[in-house]
Amino acid sequence: MxxxxxxxxxxxxxxxxxxxxxxxxxxxxxxxxxxxxxxxxxxxxxxxxxxxxxxxxxxxxxxxxxxxxxxxxxxxxxxxxxxxxxxxxxxxxxxxxxxxxxxxxxxxxxxxxxxxxxxxxxxxxxxxxxxxxxxxxxxxxxxxxxxxxxxxxxxxxxxxxxxxxxxxxxxxxxxxxxxxxxxxxxxxxxxxxxxxxxxxxxxxxxAIWQYRITAEGAQNHAGTTSMARRRDAGLALVRLLGAIDRRFPEIAGERTVWTCGRITLEPGAPSIIPGRAEALFQFRDADPATLTRLDAALRELIAEANRTGPCPLTLEVMGQSTxxxxxxxxxxxxxxxxxxxxxxxxxxxxxxxxxxxxxxxxxxxxxxxxxxxxxxxxxxxxxxxxxxxxxxxxxxxxxxxxxx
Amino acid sequence: MxxxxxxxxxxxxxxxxxxxxxxxxxxxxxxxxxxxxxxxxxxxxxxxxxxxxxxxxxxxxxxxxxxxxxxxxxxxxxxxxxxxxxxxxxxxxxxxxxxxxxxxxxxxxxxxxxxxxxxxxxxxxxxxxxxxxxxxxxxxxxxxxxxxxxxxxxxxxxxxxxxxxxxxxxxxxxxxxxxxxxxxxxxxxxxxxxxxxxxxxxxxxxAIWQYRITAEGAQNHAGTTSMARRRDAGLALVRLLGAIDRRFPEIAGERTVWTCGRITLEPGAPSIIPGRAEALFQFRDADPATLTRLDAALRELIAEANRTGPCPLTLEVMGQSTxxxxxxxxxxxxxxxxxxxxxxxxxxxxxxxxxxxxxxxxxxxxxxxxxxxxxxxxxxxxxxxxxxxxxxxxxxxxxxxxxx
CATH class of the missing domain: 3.40.630.10 (Zn peptidases)
Incomplete structure (x- = not known):
């Protein structure tokens, strides 16, 4: 020994x-x-x-x-x-x-x-x-x-x-x-x-399933653009992240983790409505069925947002390991x-x-x-x-x- | 003439x-x-x-x-x-x-x-x-x-x-x-x-009333830190911005506008839970009473988040013009x-x-x-x-x- x-x-x-x-x-x-x-x-x-x-x-x-x-x-x-x-x-x-x-x-x-x-x-x-x-x-x-x-x-x-x-x-x-x-x-x-x-x-x-989520809005003046007329890409992204925050706990596995590690609003100035917004989002689990379920839920939340919202959201897969x-x-x-x-x-x-x-x-x-x-x-x-x-x-x- | x-x-x-x-x-x-x-x-x-x-x-x-x-x-x-x-x-x-x-x-x-x-x-x-x-x-x-x-x-x-x-x-x-x-x-x-x-x-x-909102969490590994144990500063900020998005339309004036123009998560990496998050937020109105009402609502939402959330939020006034x-x-x-x-x-x-x-x-x-x-x-x-x-x-x- x-x-x-x-x-x-x-x-x-x-x-x-x-x-x-x-x-x-x-x-x-x-x-x-x-x-x-x-x-x-x-x-x-x-x-x-x-x-x-x-x-x-x-x-x-x-x-x-x-x-x-x-x-x-x-x-x-x-x-x-x-x-x-x-x-x-x-x-x-x-x-x-x-x-x-x-x-x-x-x-x-x-x-x-x-x-x-x-x-x-x-x-x-x-x-x-x-x-x-x-x-x-x-x-x-x-x-x-x-x-x-x-x-x-x-x-x-x-x-x-x-x-x-x-x-x-x-x-x-x-x-x-x-x-x-x-x-x-x-x-x-x-x-x-x-x-x-x-x-x-x-x-x-x-496995880590990683995504880039992008919202396309219209960059405009934060003072002169009425709330009704604006297409705020940052707000569209915040709303999606809020929806994920409410939905994922209902369907995740016991040990699933999910994280948004980066949010970028463009141009990123205090008095300009963001015309574009991007988030890096990932989730991890050892169970393939759970991964598939979360991926489907994410796509569903984005589709739902796109049916009503003025800023189209797109999902780009950065990696989906096994x-x-x-x-x-x-x-x-x-x-x-x-x-x-x-x-x-x-x-x-x-x-x-x-x-x-x-x-x-x-x-x-x-x-x-x-x-x-x-x-x-x-x-x-x-x-x-x-x-x-x-x-x-x-x-x-x-x-x-x-x-x- | x-x-x-x-x-x-x-x-x-x-x-x-x-x-x-x-x-x-x-x-x-x-x-x-x-x-x-x-x-x-x-x-x-x-x-x-x-x-x-x-x-x-x-x-x-x-x-x-x-x-x-x-x-x-x-x-x-x-x-x-x-x-x-x-x-x-x-x-x-x-x-x-x-x-x-x-x-x-x-x-x-x-x-x-x-x-x-x-x-x-x-x-x-x-x-x-x-x-x-x-x-x-x-x-x-x-x-x-x-x-x-x-x-x-x-x-x-x-x-x-x-x-x-x-x-x-x-x-x-x-x-x-x-x-x-x-x-x-x-x-x-x-x-x-x-x-x-x-x-x-x-x-x-x-008038423009402008703020920096900061959330303090705990930076940690996005794979090994369970959802229950994490203190995600980015998520705390997203939740607050969601609460503002729901509350402000109820109490704003007809022409009030409000904008979050920048969100920064630190360190901003896909696999790291943000330990610190910051947003630049502003609202504008010509009516002093409306401005005061929105300021109070913002403080109330932050106080509410701080009563329950694991990431203390702080509000810093950057400017409050007349x-x-x-x-x-x-x-x-x-x-x-x-x-x-x-x-x-x-x-x-x-x-x-x-x-x-x-x-x-x-x-x-x-x-x-x-x-x-x-x-x-x-x-x-x-x-x-x-x-x-x-x-x-x-x-x-x-x-x-x-x-x-």
Whole structure:
């Protein structure tokens, strides 16, 4: 049975925190200077653990096991959201690294292989899940050619070149090599914290259905245009968002979430009636039937508004992903390793596991997030929970490999 | 009886259109190159009409009558809104200039004086009614020191210096010189057009009560934060705007208008629950009791939301102006001159006349706007309406001066 080393785990996590430290969190955008340095450091740690380390042409870091027996792929990511938390990404990497070290130190597990992957740009500074999509064969060269940093517009090709990864081959999935994929992550919610349980066994990664809703009105003077005559695009959008707010709770699933993250009124001046208005709206659920029902309701509310209102509303689908189911046997392995301290729950956030699930059985393990805080520099997890999670991760990995 | 010259009026208006022409309109921000050139040109036209022309230290252009008899002050503005209409401003200037010329040409009116003023920055590129407020004594040096161009941040002092107006004295109101103030403007609405009448006699300039409404929530992950746990500042704001939309029609006056011109959600990303949201909201009416009633209702709706909602809403007053009543006798003079083709109506837009009304009897005359379009380059008025308006303006001016 593998024995993980709490001091070593915490020291490695703290070391990663130094790459782009921001208050108690980190600011480590993909291919920024601290990010490239962290990738180099992580590759060295993998090599030191006896793995064959490599950074590929899309910037993903790999550590390949030299063990003779069956292998499990583990993974997470190096980069962070802007000015965000220190564990979102690194926790899963260090768990994989520590499992490989613990396996190698124990004669009983020495032959079982742990591969470790740090998937490039899970946080989406340049695109959407570029590293894991590249690995499973869902990223073509054209998309890489066109990808740019969403904040400063730097072409991804230039950034890869500058990091020294330009022209390298991309590592892709080798059928038959792995019994499955295991990814650990902080929960980013407060379900574990509020129940007192320590391990989340992820049942599915929810789908995100994302839309742009646009209202077309008539820009005019806010003083001289009577209420009867105006066609206020902003008001049309506010009314639709109000209708969604009343309708969705009636038809949503128990864990459905929906969000309007951005509203833009044009031209956006205090004394001008908005001639155009736009909202970004999304909902998430793990159940396809619920997603379909909400989509239909949204279209119905817009059609209803268009029958009466003076500002035509249009709906543009930005993305409609499919829920990714986690493998049942691998879930049992985590649950068994957790010894009664676990609960099953879906992941409301997207993770690389949703792409790995397309080519092999995949599973995810959550540890508690203090206050459920995520994507903020105050994000944190209690040390004892980090340490416990690493041991459950290694035990679950052994079960997965033994059962194969 | 003064005889205005249609060809001369239209030629002067077309000449002004050439300063910063944009499609069929103009782009002539205050103290931009075309604006400074237009000021120089207008001063030359005033001088050519026999007036004593002068551009003062705040950039207002004046033409002072040399007539011996009573004098009427007329005025409007040179600069335009960005990429906006060609008549918004110039119409009133050329009407004043033409009245001065027509008076001078007729022995019967030669002794009656028309002063012409082009008030600086009525359109608010650097501040709020800077020229007319300077003239009536409501603009101190500190405000000028602090004023900056709202688009590019250029200090007003620098822009005045570059235009050549730096260090000049500011012209201020000379008590006793004028029998009153008359300003002509396009209606900017469609009331005249829809009634078929040609002249609007303004009864009052409405007050604008303007607010910033802020909601404070908790920024969090849009996937992992349950609906029950989230504190969505954007949703709180949408709910308030919906409540205003339901409540205001029940208590507003017949001509009240209200507008939300800008909504900002922070951080404004599709997958982040807004932690902060802000709206700019205003309403306008000529009746103080209506304004007070709407202000109370707005505060009540916010208090109600704060009793139940998880995101505290706060209301910040950005401005609460006073309705400016136009002088009764001067209104009668316009109505008399219009010969049955006029109607009385309030102005929903602000005009320099609201500040002139503080120091002398003031009046405004509207001509029709095609389609009620305003603050857009397609703004226009039929030539026959422009020409008729100029004659009514001159006739009304004579009545105002004779009755004094």
């Amino acid at each position: 593998p024995r993980t080393d709490p001091a070593r785990i915490l020291a490695d996590l703290q070391a990663m925190r130094d790459f782009g430290r921001f208050k108690t969190g980190v600011h480590r955008p993909s291919l920024s200077e601290p990010d490239v340095a962290a990738r180099r450091w992580f590759a060295e740690r993998l090599e030191a653990a006896g793995l064959e380390a490599r950074i590929d042409g899309i910037g993903s870091v790999f550590g390949f096991s030299r063990a003779s027996g069956p292998k499990l792929l583990t993974g997470s990511h190096v980069e962070s959201q802007n000015k965000a938390g220190w564990l979102d990404g690194p926790l899963g990497l260090i768990y994989g690294l520590e499992a490989a070290r613990a396996f190698a130190q124990d004669p009983e597990t020495r032959d079982l292989g742990i591969d470790v992957a740090a998937w490039f740009d899970e946080e989406g500074h340049f695109g959407s899940f570029l590293g894991s999509r590249s690995y499973v064969g869902l990223l073509d060269e054209d998309e890489i050619d066109g990808a740019r940093n969403r904040y400063d517009g730097t072409p991804l090709r230039d950034a890869l070149e500058r990091a020294g990864y330009g022209g390298r081959e991309r590592v892709t999935h080798e059928p038959g090599r792995h019994v499955g994929y295991l990814e650990a992550h902080i929960e980013q919610g407060d379900t574990l914290e509020s129940t007192g349980l320590k391990i989340g066994v992820v049942t599915a990664i929810v 829920p990714a189911l986690m493998d049942g046997r691998l879930q049992d392995c985590i649950e068994g390793a957790a010894g009664g301290r676990s609960m099953r729950l879906p992941s409301g956030a997207g993770h690389d596991a949703q792409y790995l699930a397309r080519v092999m059985p995949a599973a995810m393990l959550f540890v508690p997030s203090i206050g459920g805080i995520s994507h903020h520099w105050t994000e944190d997890t209690a040390e004892e929970d980090i340490v416990l999670g690493a041991q459950v991760f290694a035990d679950a990995a052994e079960r997965m490999l033994r059962g194969a | 003064p005889r205005t010259d249609p060809a001369r009026i239209l030629a002067d208006l077309q000449a002004m259109r050439d300063f910063g022409r944009f499609k069929t309109g103009v782009h002539r921000p205050s103290l931009s190159e075309p604006d400074v050139a237009a000021r120089r040109w207008f001063a030359e036209r005033l001088e050519a009409a026999g007036l004593e022309a002068r551009i003062d230290g705040i950039g207002s252009v004046f033409g002072f009558s040399r007539a011996s008899g009573p004098k009427l002050l007329t005025g409007s503005h040179v600069e335009s809104q960005n990429k906006a209409g060609w008549l918004d401003g110039p119409l009133g200037l050329i009407y004043g200039l033409e009245a001065a010329r027509a008076f001078a040409q007729d022995p019967e009116t030669r002794d009656l004086g028309i002063d012409v003023a082009a008030w600086f920055d009525e359109e608010g590129h650097f501040g709020s009614f800077l020229g007319s407020r300077s003239y009536v004594g409501l603009l101190d040096e500190d405000e000028i020191d602090g004023a900056r161009n709202r688009y590019d941040g250029t200090p007003l002092r620098d822009a005045l210096e570059r235009a050549g107006y730096g260090g000049r004295e500011r012209v201020t109101h000379e008590p006793g010189r004028h029998v009153g103030y008359l300003e002509a403007h396009i209606e900017q609405g469609d009331t005249l057009e829809s009634t078929g009448l040609k002249i609007g006699v303004v009864t009052a300039i409405v 309705p400016a009543l136009m002088d009764g006798r001067l209104q009668d003079c316009i109505e008399g001159a219009a010969g049955g083709r006029s109607m009385r109506l309030p102005s929903g837009a602000g005009h320099d006349a609201q500040y002139l009304a503080r120091v002398m009897p003031a009046a405004m005359l509207f001509v029709p706007s095609i389609g009620g379009i305003s603050h857009h380059w397609t703004e226009d008025t039929a030539e026959e309406d422009i020409v008729l308006g100029a004659q009514v303006f001159a006739d009304a001016a004579e009545r105002m001066l004779r009755g004094a």
